[in-house]
Amino acid sequence: MREAAGIALSILMVVGVSCLIYLALLFFRMEHVMLLYLVPVLVAALRWGTLPAVTAAIAGIAAAAFLFYPPIYDLRVSNPDQIVDLVLFVIVAVVTGQLGVIARKAKMRAESENLREALIGSVSHELSSPLASIVGSASVLAQSPAIRQDNQLSGLVAVIRKESERLNGDIQNLLDATKITHEGIRPKWQWVDPEDIVNGAFARKRERAVERHVVFAVADDLPLVYTDPTLVESALGQLIENALKYSPPHTPITISAEQDDGRIAIRIRDEGVGLTRDETDRIFVRFYRSPRHAGNVTGSGLGLWITRSLIAACGGTVEASSAGPQQGTTMTLKLPIKSQPGRDEGEDD
DSSP, X not given: OHHHHHXXXXXXXXXXXXXXXXXXXXXXXXSOGGGGGHHHHHHHHHHTOHHHHHHHHHHHHHHHHHXXXXXXXXXXXXXXXXXXXXXXXXXXXXXXXXXXHHHHHHHHHHHHHHHHHHHHHHHHHHHHHHHHHHHHHHHHHHTOHHHHHOHHHHHHHHHHHHHHHHHHHHHHHHHHHHHHHHHOOOOOOEEEOHHHHHHHHHHHTTTTTTTSOEEEEEOTTOOXXXXXXXXXXXXXXXXXXXXXXXXXXXXXXXXXXEEXXXXXXXXXXXXXSOOOHHHHHHTTSTTOOOTTTTTTSOOOSOHHHHHHHHHHHTTOEEEEEOSSTTSOEEEEEEEEOOOOOOHHHXXXX
């Protein structure tokens, strides 16, 4: 219905332009009336799409040939210059119509994205408070003597707490993604020891890694980095969580930090599911989830996109590498090394 209405309105616009040209010719001499018929083509392309734009172009050619090019009231055109005008109009109309359609689709995508962001933000805010209450209540219940003495009840409470914390993490990712999109990221710069960043990030995920073998290999005497430790710890924590999520419980995870070509390189290495070439290329795309894991591993597809956004705001990079499926994955976070602060400055910070 919308497209049919667009076609009808496109024809009406061509009729309107023809009337205006007819009136203008009573007072002015116009050599190239065809150019005016580009207006209905562009409007139709922007508002209704390809078919109404094509209809406007065809109707414009027919109207110009029938009304303004001799022989009048005949669709045949005898003047070579006017034939050239018609050919050029076709070419320009096609290009203009395509540009209009592209612009319309881009506008629709932007409006759809804004609506989705608004819905995500609204729903996430509404869910965050009750989920926090559920997590807190489950934590209190888990400490109750009556619950701890009952293996079945303690197991149920543990499941409630685990799943509510997971859902709370997903909602926090949605809120972070909305904030990054609309407000951007404003790092709070300070000098910090890379080892402190590693320890702080791991502390955030310590409960999830309590039964895992985690190997630390942080080089001695690493220089300070000038960054926002909160943002980097959050990003590194996401990488640690992914390593825990996508690797078997009996396999180790290695967290290392060293100097690498003028930068601090922090690497998270697991021996899990690995990455295909396509996954390596797309893993940092917002909302992307690998078809291999979409059905059996929970997630929103936002974690790594948020990670890269946070590290990019701090002037760093994040890269993924893998030898292939089931060959493990290495996530590398790199931060630039700047001229070190003076002794007093470092102590003040």
